[in-house]
Amino acid sequence: xxxxxNNQKQIMNIAEVLLLAGMLFVLYLIFLWVxxxxxxxxxxxxxxxxxxxxxxxxxxxFIVFVLGIIYLIxxxxxxxxxxxxxxxxxxxxxxxxxxxxxxxGRSSWNVWWTWEPRLTTTLILWFIYIAYxxxxxxxxxxxxxxxxxxxxxxIGFIDVPIVFMxxxxxxxxLHPVVFGEGQGRSRGGMDQDMLITLLFSLAVFTILFxxxxxxxxxxxxxxxxxxxxxxxxxxxx
Amino acid sequence: xxxxxxxxxxxxxxxxxxxxxxxxxxxxQQKNFESLKEMITELKNRN
Numbered sequence: 001x002x003x004x005x006n007n008q009k010q011i012m013n014i015a016e017v018l019l020l021a022g023m024l025f026v027l028y029l030i031f032l033w034v035x036x037x038x039x040x041x042x043x044x045x046x047x048x049x050x051x052x053x054x055x056x057x058x059x060x061x062f063i064v065f066v067l068g069i070i071y072l073i074x075x076x077x078x079x080x081x082x083x084x085x086x087x088x089x090x091x092x093x094x095x096x097x098x099x100x101x102x103x104x105g106r107s108s109w110n111v112w113w114t115w116e117p118r119l120t121t122t123l124i125l126w127f128i129y130i131a132y133x134x135x136x137x138x139x140x141x142x143x144x145x146x147x148x149x150x151x152x153x154x155i156g157f158i159d160v161p162i163v164f165m166x167x168x169x170x171x172x173x174l175h176p177v178v179f180g181e182g183q184g185r186s187r188g189g190m191d192q193d194m195l196i197t198l199l200f201s202l203a204v205f206t207i208l209f210x211x212x213x214x215x216x217x218x219x220x221x222x223x224x225x226x227x228x229x230x231x232x233x234x235x236x237x
Numbered sequence: 238x239x240x241x242x243x244x245x246x247x248x249x250x251x252x253x254x255x256x257x258x259x260x261x262x263x264x265x266q267q268k269n270f271e272s273l274k275e276m277i278t279e280l281k282n283r284n
Contacts, residue, residue: 027245046244053248092255099251100244107240212255219262226269233276 015211022204034197043107048197052205053096058160060090065157068150080146083153085216087132094126117166118175125163128156
């Protein structure tokens with residue numbers, strides 16, 4: 001067990017070093033290396049972290065979805081704690097997507113907010129996962145809370161593909177399609193340099209997500225263990 | 238330019254705040270752990 005703990009610590013140390021180096025490198029790429037967009041100008045550089053935040057939020061909610069299914073099969077409370085840590089990080093990055101999107105909207109569209117399909121569905125996504133924690137915290141029995149929040153996490157994930165597809169389904173004029181079909185129609189797509197920078201941003205944000213997930217999960221596990229020992233002792237006292 | 242720097246500042250600020258939150262929870266846990274130790278000592282004394 002001690003060996004396992006040391007291995008875990010080593011992996012985390014490597015991840016943290018990678019994260020720091022990767023973040024500095026990505027900032028170099030964004031601010032010094034990648035050229036400005038001809039149409040949008042320097043403000044387009046918001047895009048690299050804005051999209052990376054959205055990717056991290058989607059990844060976090062996907063993990064909540066998968067872990068929800070696993071929890072309902074094996075009823076392991078650790079799985080549920082990992083799912084709740086992931087949901088928490090998902091909310092953090094959805095908040096960042098909404099804020100950075102609003103800043104970008106103000107500079108490009110001259111409005112802080114508009115009820116455009118992608119913005120609206122992202123806001124709904126944020127509310128769904130805020131409700132996830134309200135539900136969790138309102139149920140005292142840990143197993144019942146885990147069961148209900150797992151089901152809710154699975155159902156809540158339905159909004160993620162809707163957010164992704166919203167600009168294709170409802171033909172948004174404001175949000176361009178960056179990947180896949182519809183790039184030409186929406187004036188989306190990007191140069192190779194931009195794509196490289198974006199891919200590095202996505203990789204660094206994925207590492208950031210894993211580091212935050214590990215920290216949050218470790219804390220939740222310890223809290224759960226302490227609470228369970230405390231309850232046992234209270235019964236004996 | 239101000240929007241660009243605001244964006245990056247907000248992102249790093251929120252990540253920093255989240256790390257602070259995790260740290261605060263760890264500290265709270267440390268207090269819980271101390272009270273747990275007291276309870277164990279009390280239990281030992283009773284037995």
